[in-house]
Each structure stands twice: as C-alpha cells, then as structure tokens.
Amino acid sequence: MSVHDAELRDPMNETVRAVGHGEPATATQGLSHDEREAFRRTYAEQGYFVFRSVVDGNQLAGLSRRLAEEFDRAKRSGALFAGGGQISGHLNCFPGTESRFAYDAIERRGIVDLVRETLASPRAALRVGCNFNLPNSVTQHYHVDSPFLEGFMIVNVAVVDTDLVNGAIDVLPGTQREFYPYWQFEVRRLARLTTRLPLKRGDVLVRSSNLWHRGMPNRSTVPRPMLAFTFGERGTDTSVDPFRGDEGKIAFHPNWYRPTFAGRLRERTFVAAPITYAAYRFVRSIYGKKGYGTLDR
Numbered sequence: 001m002s003v004h005d006a007e008l009r010d011p012m013n014e015t016v017r018a019v020g021h022g023e024p025a026t027a028t029q030g031l032s033h034d035e036r037e038a039f040r041r042t043y044a045e046q047g048y049f050v051f052r053s054v055v056d057g058n059q060l061a062g063l064s065r066r067l068a069e070e071f072d073r074a075k076r077s078g079a080l081f082a083g084g085g086q087i088s089g090h091l092n093c094f095p096g097t098e099s100r101f102a103y104d105a106i107e108r109r110g111i112v113d114l115v116r117e118t119l120a121s122p123r124a125a126l127r128v129g130c131n132f133n134l135p136n137s138v139t140q141h142y143h144v145d146s147p148f149l150e151g152f153m154i155v156n157v158a159v160v161d162t163d164l165v166n167g168a169i170d171v172l173p174g175t176q177r178e179f180y181p182y183w184q185f186e187v188r189r190l191a192r193l194t195t196r197l198p199l200k201r202g203d204v205l206v207r208s209s210n211l212w213h214r215g216m217p218n219r220s221t222v223p224r225p226m227l228a229f230t231f232g233e234r235g236t237d238t239s240v241d242p243f244r245g246d247e248g249k250i251a252f253h254p255n256w257y258r259p260t261f262a263g264r265l266r267e268r269t270f271v272a273a274p275i276t277y278a279a280y281r282f283v284r285s286i287y288g289k290k291g292y293g294t295l296d297r
Helices: 033-046 057-077 097-109 111-119 182-187 261-272 274-286
Strands: 048-051 090-094 126-133 153-158 204-208 224-231 251-253
Touching (some): 033 048, 033 111, 057 251, 097 111, 097 126, 097 153, 097 224, 111 153
Antiparallel strands (some): 048 204, 126 224, 153 204, 153 224
8 A cells, every 4th residue: 555545644643642742841740640641541552642842942943953964974074974874765864962951751651651661671771762753755564663572662752843744653553462473464465554643743643562663754844753762672882872872962873774786685675565575575574473472575
C-alpha cells in the first residue's frame, strides 16, 4: 500500500489519545491520575500515546537551527559519510548536550517516571538520539525497533511541526501486542492499520519499540528532526552520561545502511526498487523466527 492509498486517521480522534494541550509544562506540573490512567490504557492497547505541548518551542527552534547548521558544516567539510541513509534520506543523529533541556522537560512533566514505571525498571538505561529526515527522502519499509523479546520504550520529541508534507511518522496501532514474522505481517495485511501522527513542535510521542511503523517522505525543503530518548534498550552504555557521547557534540551516524560500497549498492537498490527488499524479507521470514529474538528489518 502506498502512502497515497493509505487511510489517513485523525490524530485527535479516539484512536490516537492525547493529553496535555496548552502551554509547555512548568517545573510544578506533572501528570494527573486521569492522564496516567489514560496513558496506561491506551499504550497497552495501541502501543503509543501522544502528550501535547510538553517541551518549550523556542528552545526547540534553536536546537533545530543548530542541527541544520551542523549537518551543513559536516557536508561542506567532507566529514559526512557517503551512503549510510543519505541516499534514502533517513539519518541517525546524536543531538549532543544541547538537547538536554528536552529531557529535563519530559522529566518535569512526569513522563520519564511513567515510562520507567511501565517498564517496571526505575533505572532503565537512557540512550539519546535523533532521527534526521532529509528533504526528498523516501518511504521506509514497515519495521520494528527491537527483537520482540527485547522490547523497550521510545520517547520522541517533535523538534519542528511535523505533518504529512515533512514526514509525520506512520504507525500501525496494536501491532506491538504479538510477534509477526514478516510473511505473516504481509498475509494479514497489517498495513491497513496505517495511522499518520502529525505533531506540533514540543509534542511528545511515547511508543513501544515493538510497534510496527515507518519513516515517511519529507517533501519540504528543509530537514525534519525528531528527538528519540530510549529507555531500557539492550546494550546501552550506562557507565557514561548519555548526553556526553561524541564529546557532547552534535554528530550524524548511518541509519540501516552501512557507508560502504556494498551498503550504498543495497541502499540504491532499495530506493530504486523497494519491492526487492520486501520480497527478500518475506522469503527469509518463512524460515525460523527472525525478529523474535534477533532484529529483522
């Protein structure tokens, strides 16, 4: 199903529950009992939840400018890798210490405590990241972010207003509840659940790593960044300050594809003929339980 064929669901209807409309939260604001219960109920059923107006928009606007500046600088200097997601238009990014204010905001709002409570892990490891969706990017394949048995939670912060033009995420509600080999995902036509999630700058999306989703094309003229704080992700280094990776500076990293000749060839093939990768995944998933205990994309 293409993005043009997809059913567009309204993110403000009862399928996509959201709370916290209004001004960004202050240090004295937390989640009410009703908000916490709404989160627990909807997250368990749908695999995600949206909190509105959590992080200060002016600070996020400044971070957006800094991310764009650093990307342009890395490109001009030749420091940026070739391939690694640049061909398809989806890069990983480390947002540096300059993004700490966003974490502080979700912590003040009570979202961090709620996430750790949901995970039943008060010391769940934190990893700091960012998705950097470039202009003219392509539609990703539906995927999950973890092996089914190693699920964790992801807190995304919209750095800019995110809509159908610049690549609002596409999620499949409820698909986090059981394991689907890719062939079963296709046969059961789970893509029919497609739900786009437009977000305003400062909105927060909490989702399960086992929720099927995909990055969407950015048809605007500027990059679309979205912060990603993960909690409980296996292999996260807990011995260092998570905001001090890459010396605390903004840095860009490959997403899915290796920045090698073979990686670039694979990425170009995916962009030119995405059906080839879908067919490969379908056949491979028939044998064994790839994605259950090991990640399959």
